[in-house]
Amino acid sequence: MAHQGRSFLTGTFACLLLGFFVIQSPAVEGANILGVFTSHSPSHLIIHMSIMKALAEEGHNVTVVSTTQPKVTHKSIKHIVIPLSAAEEKVISDGMTAMAKEKPSMITTMKSLFGSLSMLIYKQVDVLEDKRFTDLYKNKDNKFDAVVVGFFFNFFQVGLGARFNCPLILSWTGAPMVQIDDAVGNPELVATVPSMNVAVLPGHAMDFKQRLANFGSSIFFRLLGFYLDILNVQFYDRLWGKDPSMISYEEAKKNVSLAFCNSHAISEGPIRPNVPAVIEIGGIQIKNKPDPLPQDIKEFLDNAKHGAILFSLGSNLKGDHIQPELIGKIFEALSSLKQNVIWKWDDLKNLPGKSSNILYKKWLPQDDILAHPSIKLFITHAGKGGVAESQYHGKPMLALPVFADQPGNADKLVQAGYGLRIDLFTLEVDEFKGAIKEILKNPSYKTKVQQFSKLYRDRPMSARDSVIYWVNYVLRHHGAGHMQSPLVHMNFIARHNLDVYLLLTTILIVIALISTVVLKFCWRKCCGGKGKSQKTGQKAKVKKN
Template sequence: MTKILNYSLGGLLLLLALTFSGPPTIEGANILGVFTSHSPSHFIVHMSIMQTLAEQGHNITVVSSVPPKVTHKSIKHIVIPLSAEDEKSLNDGMSALAKQKPSFITTMKTMLSSLSLLLTKQVDVLEHPKFKELYLNKDNKFDLVFNGFFFNLYQVGLGARFNAPLIVSWSGPPAAMVNGIVGNPELPASVPNMNVAVQPGQIMDFKLRFTNYISGLSFGALTWYLESQFNGYYKRIFGDDPTLPSYEEAKKNVSLVFCNSHGISEGPIRPNVPGVVEIGGIQVKDKPDPLPTDIKEFLDKSKHGAILFSLGSNLKGDHISADVIGEIFKALSKLKQQVVWKWDDLKNLPGTSPNILYKKWLPQDDILAHPKIKLFITHAGKGGVSEAQYHGVPMLALPVFADQPGNADKLVDSGYGLKLDLLTIEEETLTAGIKEILNNPSYAAKLERFSKLYRDRPMTARESVIYWTEYVLRHHGAPHIQSPLVHMGFIASNNLDIYALLVVVLVIVILINKVVWTYLWRKCCGKSKKVTQKKVKKQ
């Protein structure tokens, strides 16, 4: 009996210890997510964060410019879409990109040409009556605000507008603009940007460092130009409220940045300040959802494996030339593998074939998790690449713009697949690329090793989102984890004042040395000359 009581008491103490160990949980916080980017792929990443927090028991309100593909019963959606005219302008821009050879220069040119639309339409969302109602209605109280980053730094004012801490969500790895708001250092000699492909652990040679430096300067110039635009938009949206801080002060009040990356497995290896939290693969489910019946049956019956073909949510079929589409269809229709092809216009198909299933929308992550999928033909967007890497599926990349060429180069260099030019693709080259990947087991083997690294973390992406979001809530914005660089100006943070002082000291030392040596020279040479002159006179 005594032993039973001892065991019971011991068990109770253990239970109490487990109960009170670890951080206290935050339940039922009111969280606002503002995601004004018009890219559905970015929105999937942001909404995966929101869904994770909703499943944790928090009350979520989301404002977006595109309808959600990911949702939850605890998420209230407010969609403020583009007009039909603006939608057409964006589609025309995508179509132009698809018809140009992908490169850093063409991406920058196209980005600058459509930058006004990208900026102003995001501003329109914050000026919409539906959004204004959220803060004009005094009954609304938010404990935390999420902002989806995409050329919209002026939205840092949302934290002050709703009198709540602000977390930024970014759909890629740490980048210059988001690094700046949390004081994450830029390291051009060792950390390649999105346009430079370097395998994990590999150092950059002179050519790569030079390319990286020039690319960094280009983005720096773009950032410098945008800062004046951001300041103007900030004043336009928040400037009529004297209780709100200036744009420069508002930028110092960002608690965290969630980045859709995992440097240990993906690279590059770099130091991150505590305000940068990597949640690469947040959109990947721990357990895939059941597939729609038609897709499941189509994949299950594939005796020779299956291929997923998707060029993302931004690129549509009519953005690509009919000749290219024809070449792709001819190659895919002759394969013995089943092909699931994402195609947005089901009334106008590239062609019909018993081995091809066309779908307007695909549960991409769930399909990539299917054991019959042997290849992913992709535009090399960050989200799709991460999902394929997680599930160990080799890739054939057809990049178009932005980070896609860089992502494609990285997966090729790492041995995870191949890259082809979408503009000049032909049936023979596409067929050859597909067969090379399917018949060469090295691609799948390297991805299997990568997948183990990608999954091996102290916390999953979802656990990291929950912990750090609730950490910010528990510590009222967690200002103690901010990098001092956030509060330092350009001169101080780059040590320009120290370099200036050293130059002044060096100049003074040089001048003093010059005076001293001139004096000594005159003394020595002057005496010598006098002695010589006396000797000459005596003679």
């Protein structure tokens, strides 16, 4: 009893102490926060808007500029949509169709991005020139305390911090990568930190082949970054080059306060050091408590006697991007299953086919559906957001990757034992059905992903709370420049110690040269004369003879 009494008193004291420090922490009144998300990717926007929703719920005044209507929002968020034209939408659709016909790889993705989809990069400049956006800073009554920028080949937008005279925060939809590392001075560790397209189990070292691939990937992204920086300078000058009040692009690059990354290294890997400005918020879009499902979806799942399957290839890839014969094979396989299937399909007037076990929906509350106990399998394109949601809810996956980071994500989930991967472009009915049945019948996939779910959920602070705390921290400390890595202010030569290595090499060369001269001198003094006299004597004898 005495022990219980002491425990109670200790716990009470700890709570009071915690409460004291919370009370002593400087409060942040409702700040004006601007979100600029111009990548025109619905899946990216879900991550970015989840950040802004958390800030709106905290009581901040949030304004968001994007090119599409968000699926995630909040009643108090002021939203400004600057949409693409019909012609621009067609260019994107044609680009997606082209990618859906090629074997997925980083090279094909980049080829499309800088070919038919290059408009996605240039359009982001147009958005910032639109009157609906420029009015935000030309109207002197507007004042923003922080700007959150969605990163996607648009580093010129770091100028928005200077434009609105406030701290700038980046939001990135994956784990830290080269451009994010550079923005906040995060160390790049090519030998130990695999890139998104190199699959390595958490805690495992890369073998030689993987390190070689990782080195090649690093060089590729460095060259890509060099090319993009040329564009970024042009875009920056186009937007603000004639404004004497604006700082240079090089100076603007050094003013990033935070980078929110949609990752959780402790569970997902890779284990690596991060500077304080890298804040991991993996799963920010996942709700602590699922919202009620639409009635038709709820009934469909509740009545699934043999369980249910969710099938979605994401928000960027639509049904008409995929060859009709391939769609026919997918329908044939899914319609023959005893499980109910929810299929994300955009054109509800032109369905792949009709089957009593298939429910087609144009838009799905994916996170809420995956939380339903009837879901036994998620057939996915292996986008980062969907994979994270499936892992959080402990649902095994069958991956059909198409482009970007999807092949790498698919390889990682297969390697971890969370599911299987098949090639969408060579898919056959029997192969597809066989993979589905293997995952449903073999409990190891479910067991492993549920074990991961426990790790993914086990955090000292939720993703939502991390967003709120660190944005408030930056607001309290006026950009929090004190925690910025010195690497941000160092050039390539300094950050890699090349000048130090050059100096040491020069010193060693000078020492070697001096040593050589001294040794030669000593040799001549000690042995040179004797040798010379012997040779002279020998010559004299020869002459006598």
